[in-house]
Amino acid sequence: MELLVWLAVLIVLPVVFLFNLLISRRNQADNAAASIDVYLKQRFDLIPNLVATVQGYMKHERDTLAQLTEMRERAMAETQSHADKVAMDAQMTRALGSVSVAVEGYPQLKASENFIRLQGALNEVEEKIAAARRNFNGSATDYNNGVQMFPANLLAGILGFETRALFAISDAERQNPGVNRKVSG
Amino acid sequence: MKTLQEFQDYFERELRPKLVTMQAERDARRPALWWWWRWVFAAAIAISLVVAISPISGSRSSQLLSWMWFGTLIVLPVIYWIRYNRWAAEYGNREKDTTLVAAIRFMVPEFEYTQSRFVPEKHVRSSRIFESRGDIESVGGDDHFAGVIGKTAVEFSELRVAIRDRNLRDDKDKPVMWYRTGMFLRADFNKPFQHATLVMPDPVEQNLGTEMAKLIGGLQAAIGSLDRFAAEKPAAASDLRPIRLEHLEFERLFEVSCTDPVEAHYILTPNIMERIAEFQKRTRFALSLAFIDTAMHAFIFRGALFEGDVQSDRTSFAAYQSYYEQLHQIFELVDAMNLNSRLWNKA
Numbered sequence: 001m002e003l004l005v006w007l008a009v010l011i012v013l014p015v016v017f018l019f020n021l022l023i024s025r026r027n028q029a030d031n032a033a034a035s036i037d038v039y040l041k042q043r044f045d046l047i048p049n050l051v052a053t054v055q056g057y058m059k060h061e062r063d064t065l066a067q068l069t070e071m072r073e074r075a076m077a078e079t080q081s082h083a084d085k086v087a088m089d090a091q092m093t094r095a096l097g098s099v100s101v102a103v104e105g106y107p108q109l110k111a112s113e114n115f116i117r118l119q120g121a122l123n124e125v126e127e128k129i130a131a132a133r134r135n136f137n138g139s140a141t142d143y144n145n146g147v148q149m150f151p152a153n154l155l156a157g158i159l160g161f162e163t164r165a166l167f168a169i170s171d172a173e174r175q176n177p178g179v180n181r182k183v184s185g
Numbered sequence: 186m187k188t189l190q191e192f193q194d195y196f197e198r199e200l201r202p203k204l205v206t207m208q209a210e211r212d213a214r215r216p217a218l219w220w221w222w223r224w225v226f227a228a229a230i231a232i233s234l235v236v237a238i239s240p241i242s243g244s245r246s247s248q249l250l251s252w253m254w255f256g257t258l259i260v261l262p263v264i265y266w267i268r269y270n271r272w273a274a275e276y277g278n279r280e281k282d283t284t285l286v287a288a289i290r291f292m293v294p295e296f297e298y299t300q301s302r303f304v305p306e307k308h309v310r311s312s313r314i315f316e317s318r319g320d321i322e323s324v325g326g327d328d329h330f331a332g333v334i335g336k337t338a339v340e341f342s343e344l345r346v347a348i349r350d351r352n353l354r355d356d357k358d359k360p361v362m363w364y365r366t367g368m369f370l371r372a373d374f375n376k377p378f379q380h381a382t383l384v385m386p387d388p389v390e391q392n393l394g395t396e397m398a399k400l401i402g403g404l405q406a407a408i409g410s411l412d413r414f415a416a417e418k419p420a421a422a423s424d425l426r427p428i429r430l431e432h433l434e435f436e437r438l439f440e441v442s443c444t445d446p447v448e449a450h451y452i453l454t455p456n457i458m459e460r461i462a463e464f465q466k467r468t469r470f471a472l473s474l475a476f477i478d479t480a481m482h483a484f485i486f487r488g489a490l491f492e493g494d495v496q497s498d499r500t501s502f503a504a505y506q507s508y509y510e511q512l513h514q515i516f517e518l519v520d521a522m523n524l525n526s527r528l529w530n531k532a
Contacts, residue, residue, distance in 0.1 A: 035447050131451035138429055138446075 018152045022161050025143040029164055032136040033082060036167075039129045040075070040089065046122050047072045053118055054099065057109040061102050068095050086165045089129075096122070133167040140164040186293050186516055192509050195291050196502050200284045204499045207283065211276055211495060221268075225261040232257055273495045280493030288505060289328070289491060292512055296332035303329050303342040304369050312371075312475040312482035313381060315348050316423065318363050322347040326369070328491050334519045337372055341515055343490040344369035367470070368490060370483040370515055372522070377479045380445035382452055383425060384461070384474040386486075387440050432458040438465050452476050460521040468514055483518055487511075 051065050058065065071092055080088065109115055144163045147156040155161075187195075232254045281300075289298055303326030315321055329342040346365045353361040425442040428449055435458040443449035453461075465472050470487040490511055497504060 032446070039447075128447065128451060131454075132447045134431065134450045135428075135446045138431065142429075 014151070015155060018155050019159070022143075022146050022152060022156060022159075025139070025146050026161065029136065029139040029143040032132070032139040033085075033164075036085075036089075036129065036132040036136055039125055039132050040085070042125045043092070043122070043129060044072045044075055046118065046125065049118055050099070050122065053112070053115050054103070054106075054109060057106045058099075058102060061099065064095055064098055064102070068092070068099070071095070083165050086167055089133075090168055096126075137166045140166055186295075186512065187291065189506070189509055189513075192288075192292055192505075193502055196288070196505050199291075200288060200505065201500055201502075203284050204280075207276075207280060208499055214272070215495075222265055225257075225265055228261065229254065229257050276495045277493035280499065281491065285491050285493060285508070288508060289512075292509060293330065293332070296330045299329045299331075301327055303327055303344055304340055304371055308371050308480075308482065309344065309346065309369060311477060312484075313383060313425075313477060314385075314473045314475050314482060314484050315346055315365065317385065318365075319348045319350040319360070322349045322362065330515075334372075334516055337375070337519055339370060339372040339515070339519065341368060341370040343367070344484070365484070365486060366488050367484055367486040368511065368515070370481075370485075370518065372481045372483070372519055374476060374479060374481045378448060378452075378476055380443060380448045381425065382441065382443040382445075382449040382476040384439045384441050384453070384472075386465075386471040386473060387438055430458060431455065432462065435459070435462045438462055457522065464518060464521040467517070481522060485514065485518075 047068050051069055055062070055065055071088060075088060103110055103115075144166075146152050147161045147163050286298075286300060303324070306324040309315075309324050310321055324344065324346050326342050326344040329340065331340040333339070344365075344367060348363040348365065350361040350363060355361055423442075424444050426444070426446075427440060427442045428446045430436060430441060430450070430453055432455055435453075439461075441449060441453065461472075461474070468485065470485050473484045473486070475482040491508060493499075494504070499505075
């Protein structure tokens with residue numbers, strides 16, 4: 001009988017420990033994901049202004065601007081899964097990047113005070129999103145390690161803990177964000 | 186800031202002649218002090234001899250002589266020590282007034298220098314750099330500099346901080362005191378922060394050295410989640426939480442804690458972490474950083490700064506070169522943080 005009690009303790013205690021560890025890491029990753037949402041929302045809020053400011057100048061980038069508007073509307077209307085958010089973030093970053101590049105071809109737009117102010121706000125938000133992404137990736141990596149590493153993976157499989165997709169970090173962010181900021185700032 | 190070559194030329198032209206004269210006087214005075222010290226020994230030996238060969242050994246007179254002997258051995262060295270220190274302090278002050286202040290003013294003419302001031306205590310306290318050790322008991326210092334490096338407004342000074350440990354108590358049940366002396370810098374970060382981010386030297390790295398830190402880091406990595414689990418424990422009585430960053434070298438050298446991990450990531454970009462890690466490896470002294478309010482605060486734990494010296498040869502440039510390096514370090518730190526590039530703009 002005593003042996004059975006000891007065996008139960010030896011099995012239950014590690015299970016409780018691993019379960020709590022997975023839960024705390026998952027909560028941390030959720031928390032980090034929520035902070036990204038705050039900045040993504042700020043970015044979405046800037047999109048209508050950006051489109052309104054640049055569409056008068058940009059004749060050849062109408063598709064990109066329409067794509068930006070469509071992505072914003074979709075994001076505001078639907079409740080997205082985490083994987084969808086990651087995919088949309090990458091798509092949105094690419095679209096905004098191509099707008100930034102296209103602006104170089106419109107000196108009048110580049111000199112417009114309204115655009116400069118908007119670009120400053122957008123850059124600020126982009127920097128915060130980049131920081132929030134790195135923060136999320138750190139938390140999510142810890143969580144993913146917990147889910148995938150032995151022996152926690154045994155419990156994670158049974159209880160349905162799933163790994164989280166990481167946000168892609170651009171080469172500029174990873175290697176030399178200073179240059180990126182300097183140009184944009 | 187002047188170049189090292191310019192400073193060396195100034196040293197040879199203006200300072201060395203004064204130092205040669207002062208050092209000659211110093212060395213002439215020191216033998217006199219040593220002579221006095223010899224008399225102390227001679228007296229102690231003479232008394233002990235008298236006691237040893239005294240025919241009245243074991244009597245009250247002998248006991249009296251024994252006490253005198255002990256008294257001599259204790260009191261006279263103390264008197265000598267006080268005299269020597271007073272003389273050393275006087276010489277140090279004289280050297281500072283005569284040549285060091287001139288050297289400082291020459292090296293950084295663009296800075297306002299005040300010998301008797303230090304970075305205001307409110308900035309030291311608000312930086313939270315000394316918080317992990319305990320509560321600040323007193324703050325002192327001197328050699329205050331204020332000015333602009335590139336586009337960055339900075340002030341720095343020597344700082345002496347007494348910290349009362351919150352937990353440790355000595356044999357008499359009084360709180361243990363910690364003393365920190367070094368260079369404290371406050372630089373305009375040109376960005377108002379909503380939260381606090383602290384970058385403190387890794388205690389394992391600082392106390393046990395690089396190899397031991399690597400070994401422990403390796404063990405932690407092998408154990409896997411355990412170190413992470415420990416790191417997740419909140420600091421006692423603090424709103425600061427430890428976080429991990431992705432730069433391995435930086436992580437090995439420092440411990441980062443913050444009240445908001447996103448803001449900490451925002452400040453400590455991979456590029457900035459690389460620069461700070463490089464700076465820390467170049468300078469041999471423990472570096473602490475705090476990003477709070479609108480400023481970057483830094484403390485380089487390197488002991489007293491601009492002080493004269495009675496022991497070493499002061500007439501060679503090497504002695505004064507170290508003062509140049511101390512000041513240059515501040516410029517390097519501002520550069521390391523890329524503050525002059527104005528990457529962060531106040532909203």
